Amino acid sequence: MTAKILALSGVALFALATPALAAPQAAAIAKPAPVADLVKQVDIPYEEFTLKNGLRVIIHTDRKAPVVAVSVWYDVGSKHEPKGKTGFAHLFEHLMFNGSENAPGDFFEPLKQVGATDYNGTTWYDRTNYFETVPTPALERALFLESDRMGYLLGAITQRVLDVQRGVVQNEKRQGDNQPYGLVDYAKTAALFSPDHPYGHDTIGSMADLDAASLDDVKNWFRDHYGASNAIVVLAGDVDVATARPLIEKYFGAIPAGQKTVRPVAPVPTLSAPKVEVMKDRVATTRIMRTWVVPGLDSSDATALDVAASVLGGLASSRLDNALVRKEKLAVAVTAGNQTFAQLGMFEVSADVRPGVDPALVAKRLDEIIADFIKNGPTADEVQRVATGEVSDRIEGLESVGGFGGKAVALAQGALYSDDPGFYKKQLATLAAETPANVKAVTAKWLSRPVYALTIEPGARAAYDEAKAAEEKPDVAEAAPFKGTRGDMPAVGTIADLDFPKVERAKLRNGIELIYAQRNAVPITRAVISFDAGVAADPATKLGTQQLTLGMLDEGTTTKDSIAIAEARERLGAEIGTGASLDRTYLSLSTPSTNLGPSLDLFADVTLNPAFAPAEVARLKNQQLAGIASELTNPGGLAGRALPKLIYGPASPYAKSAGRGDPVAVAALTRADLVAFQHAWLRPEKAKIFVVSDRPLAEVKAALDQRFGSWKGVGAPGVKDFTAVSAPSAPKILLIDRPDSPQSLILGAAPNSLKGTAELLPVITANDALGGSFLSRINMDLREDKHWTYGASGNFSRSQNAAPYIVSAPVQADKTGASIAAIRQQVGDFLTTKGLTKAEFDRTIIGKTRELAGNFETSGDVLGAMQTNDLYKRPDDYYATITQKYRALTQAELDAAARATIDPKSFIWVVVGDAKTVRPQLDSLGLPVEVVPAASIAGAK
Template sequence: MRRSWLAASLLALSSTALAQTAAPAPLSELSQAVNIPYEQFTLPNGLRVIVSTDRKAPIVAVSVWYNVGSKMEPKGKTGYAHLFEHLMFNGSENAPGDFFKPLQEIGATDVNGTTWFDRTNYFETVPTPALERALFLESDRMGHFLGAVTQENLKNQIGVVQNEKRQGDNQPFGLVEYAQLKALIPADHPYGHSTIGSMADLDAASLDDVKGWFRQHYGPNNAVLVLAGDIDVPTAKRLVTKYFGDIPKGPQQGPVVAPVPTPAQRIDEVMKDRVATTRIYRTWVVPGLNDPDAVPLDIAASVLGGLSSSRLDNALVRGDKSAVRVSAELQQFAQISFFDVQVDVAPGVDVAEEGRKLDRLIADYIANGPTADEVLRSATRDVAGRTAALESVGGFGGKAVTLAEGSLYSNDPGFYNKQLAAYAAATPAQVRAAMQKWLSRPMLALVVEPGPRGAYEESKSVAGPSGFAPAYYHKPGEAPVTFAPPAVVDRSQLPPVGPIPNLDFPTVERAKLSNGIELVYAQRTATPITRMVVSFDAGNAADPADKLGLQSLTLSLLDEGTKTRSSIQIAEEEERLGANIGAGTSTDRTSVSLFALSPNLQPSVELLADILRNPAFAPAEVERLRKQQLVSIVSEMTQPGGLAQRTLLPVLFGRDHPYGRPTSGLGDAAVVEQLKRDELIDFHRAWIRPDKATIFIVSDQPLAKVRGVLDAALGDWKGEGAPGTKAFTAAVPPAQPRIILVDRPDSPQSLIYSGEVTSLKGRDELLPYIAANDVLGGNFLSRLNTDIRETKGWSYGVNGSFRRLLNGVPYIVSAPVQADRTGDSVAAMQADIRAFLTTEGITPEEKERTILGFVRELPGSFETGSDVLGGMQNNVLYGRPDDYYDTIASRYRALTAPEMDKAIRSVIDPSKFVWVVVGDAKAVKPQLDRLGLPVEVKTVPQRTAQGEK
């Protein structure tokens, strides 16, 4: 199913309820679930601290938000905020080396940092007994950092950031943001350049420059600390005062002046890129999130192209089928926002006419506004999204994030409640007035069409002469700018970690429906949410070898009409319920999932049952979704990752093997073009049936109630005809080590994708192999990532992993690297793997860190209902007992370094690796020719949705 979580899953109420479905709960009832209790205090040095107590698990989210982003960067110093995000993971004066090491040792999960226009943040979720160590680390990089910054790690992280930039730029549509900012924002405006910065500015960054940047921006008075989870205010005050209280204030950050710019007139531009189909953009600059018009504009975008039943979806995708994908969103920042509309034009459609049609639709919408029903559905989407976010205390979007954003951007941790009230009170007149005020202004009309890109500007600065400081760049104030005085606490060693209990995985219960479908259930009562997955024994391996793509097309049609509901009716009903129903596949399983607000469980399950049992496969819908899948296939072949997957897996397993096909399941264009409606019906009958199904459930509702609802909707479901079977008769071909170079011209980066098929099977006990690989390639601190990223600076990240499939387990290494270091990177990884598997095995320190990390991260790994749902599915798929995760800690602790070495050395042989490189052959092939392996060059014709170019 094509609808994504953000765009469609958390959608809302409608006044046009279908007669056969129970009425949804009122918005007022649903919104009561959105509540984050908190208290706050401020240290004498200005550090704002917010505490939210949530005792559902023995974990605490630690989130530090600094009021520094790319909008504070002067000309000639673009990218500094993001560069510092990286540098501050490289250790501090009292905790040298990568911060990931001590964080792994304490079992931290959701460890990351991000930078954007308005902020830089660092966050991790840790077991409660490890909180003190996490606070030590965060306080040390706030108050004891500059002495740890060296020229060596500065140079290295500049290389890493530049490769992150190349990695993003290398994707289809990867240069669009630069064009949007250049066209819409004046060059001297705080939001006038991309957060990633320019290559030249990064190259020119000196040690003195970055130390000065730190002194100006990273004081405690310029930060917010949020602690959410198994913590109370007295404990927080004691620990935060202990570790942060001695850090002196920094310069006081003044306000950044960032008015909403308006172009003098409409800007029409055309770009070329290696894309599958033409994309039309319409982009306006509008006010930031604190403006009274922000919520009405967000609702406007949702109704236009965010809801699954949006105006543009119904008119252009479902209606005249002139587009294969549409979207509209309000990308909100503190002081400005971007109202962005996108339309992917269908093959054969006149692009200019599609643009004019889009402009007419938008103009009519601005003039007349949304309906009351559309506004209400958008408001309910917001409520449902916030309810789902409350499952997490931290990470990218949990309670800590919500409180920190409110505090930093709006000086109010509870700002989310004001937003919620604004959504609930919004009227069509308010939305229409906001659109007429802001969207009647000039905008950027950008078209990106298939074709060769222009020359990639690797080192041109976008920021002008270095050293010029515009008005919004603030000089240090009178506050002292010094290193922190000797700490009250002993910083000569990390604080000890208290005893961390083993994971107590939720009790798993089982039941059956009247027709024998097994239910696997666990209860989680923290939020009024029910998640379930109907898992079928199918997967990509169920696609017939001569019909690749059949399953994908079948699944995409499930929610595009049943015998009693049209495609639009299904979309609107999901929205009114705040539900999300989505289908997807792994290699071995096919799943149809449901997210439901528990007050709306019964009607949500009724809708799910109708989609599962009664898809109509209407001929017009079949043709529409076929075209969309064909565009997706072409799009996959424009992406480095898609090309790598399509190349390596058929080589490793053989094209006749069920695993020798791309993991996307999109299939072959020639096959998809010829699929008949009857073949879709037959596939559904053979595979989406009760005797192949297991239903996994995590809910705040008791099993008896959930079973009753499911039995009423699915208990009488019976399969028709013979069930489908998968054939694993094709033998895996002998390894043929070589390099396959997939020519992707003008790529600033190469994607290296390599591996072999091991002797393992999915139901083998893989713990020793996974633990050993954590040291080799499975972790940020792994040998491969440390060498290629952290030491050499040639990549944004390298990963090696066992792909756990039931009937075969390949080991695959993935490494996007800068183009001029492609051959060197292959050679370095070959040497790293050989050394690890022979003379340089796992050290005692690596073993200890790895095992401690695996054991201690277990509580944080199963924080949410979706985490538990995934664990239950894995246990059933791999034939493990329901209490497997309760015993896993003792299994990890029993491992020794020699056992781990022996395990991984018995299944990986780098001399058998096939190396796929997706990159610019003219730049890369001479490097690969020197490696001593045969090099095959594979040319991929540039294709668009209209055909070859």
């Protein structure tokens, strides 16, 4: 759960709590498995070889699914950039997605055709990586593509390609800058590093350096850093060395070795004296930050610093949470983390001041708690809880072969940073062996040095050069495509249909339905109790009741206070969470299966026996109110609060989805309101339990029956009413004035008569070409042609009783009106004169069927699909048969479905941006424009 509040200090408060649900008291929490036993479950066996050109190749075999993760890591990042060329590594990452000499055009096109999933690229201080997970028969094509952009790229980089991706990167930068606290990282970097330090500039780079990048500059950057000897290729999944090596030799063997990057000298800087700065931003709460530069992965101190950060502010039961948030009620949120790079790290502590509290007092207490920790260090139990949580997270991560954090990443990172693919094991062994004495000594060594203290206060953000719109560069004629000499891309073999796990159903003694699937890839159990409630069940006059109720569940039961709950969860390596969609409210559990019994004990206690202590209710209300205030400073929060009433109509239960609720209503909520909501909605008659586990159904059912089988509801169940007529708004533009925004967030919504329980596969599939994928017309137009955005999309927002079509596009402020016009043009053309093409249809159907195995690689993927099928009243084997459904679709059927569903004239637009810049652009679009200040969105009127 996200809420972390006050520890109850006396039993008198518990006397006020009447169990809202009749159930037996949970048994005492059983002893968890030792962390050493969990560490033994973490293993990624691998083989490796090196080509004559220096390319290092690592292979891990995992046959659980017919997919292979391809991960290519280059030893180049922003720390290698010289003065005047900041942002080059990241810019080049973008350029490498725009086609190569033998695979011209956008790199996502052939990836989509082979059914790739988890495909992307990232750049950071120490490295650049590219990755995709592909069906096993598509491995050869993936290797062709990766080798082509490694060895045969320069002929495909034209001035036009450079100009487009430069604009995309600059809008990525604006998108980050446009968020609350969006300029903090720049301030930290400038304060802690000299300008010539390798880590002394941000990876995104400066607008001026990006503008100055010439075609020769970027080509020379490639020649200097992208040779075979500067790269590592990791293949993880349904592959072995015997299969992989001939393919690697075939496609990568002829690529020149190139230069090997020299690791720059990057000492850990120490400030000569404490540095104190204050900056203003359009934020809702004052944030107090403390930052030190510390050693990185190449130091034996890194793990101890990780532990220290978790104990201070990373655990749910952290020192800062317990003191500042739970007990003293001075802050609404605290964090601490140690961001570790290859050669150094950033140790950071922060506290968001509770409104009405003196920031100076919070800063004083923050410094006192840090000083006490430096002096006394952690307890053995705290160190053990950190280790258990980290190892449990690693076990969960092993289920993915690729993506941002799977097994390929672990092997590649170890090889690149530490010259050891198995370095993750050394890290876990070090973590398991950490002692309080060592953590104390390392913390004192590094955090006793002068600190950088930054305070961000609410106020007008100071003007800064980076916010200015760049000068328009004239369009240049596209150069003739360079014809490669490697021949056509290899064919893709036959890809088998999805083998979706068997779903079984059973019932607990009291009738709660259990929907179960077994997955044996990792020893993890994931469970969700899903209630027929959701945002639609929130009391109309008390919006925010559901969120406050859910937030209170782990803030104390009738036998445990919030600290005891957090500590018990951490000892088990378990995660307990809550959440809600428009239709469902859920409680979730993820735990190592070795700790299933005691984790279910805790889960049942939180679910069945919450105390709702009045003191806790009062303080959690303050936290929720602070969250609402933060939504009113955030572009996405503002748009999300404004749109529901416009698109669903004010009387619809779905119109209640206004962020964290109505601040006036939340401020007035009482304990009785929360108990009433729980009685009405969080009850066994409205519950279904979904489980994916390596443990057999009989064992899981018996364990759940023991904890939940006697559970009975109290009072009458709640009822949702969708019978009232609620008309959406007429087409218009609602402009929410957010001054000094370098970007505008555009949401365009088209209402319709769809219900989510209908078979929407044809129209959703048709939308893949319009707005549903990277290659969609909306994204390719606004991003890859006009470069006005970092990304734009359009999708159906599906719930049981509605499915409006919603377009989202954050665009540079000076192109707001033109962007809406462009979206309207794309949507109108698609639905009238320029419908789905044969190429788009083929790409979509082929891609959708081939990507299925990758889409359901993990137990979390399967668990989500099981809940979706149940919500939309589909059979449990829906995904086992979806391949045949896709293949039965026709181009004409998809075209007709889109035209019957989306009305281009019905769009309602919400724009969050600077009215003085944006309003003149909107007046020419032929729609009424209503301008409102951001503050007026508080009640989502």
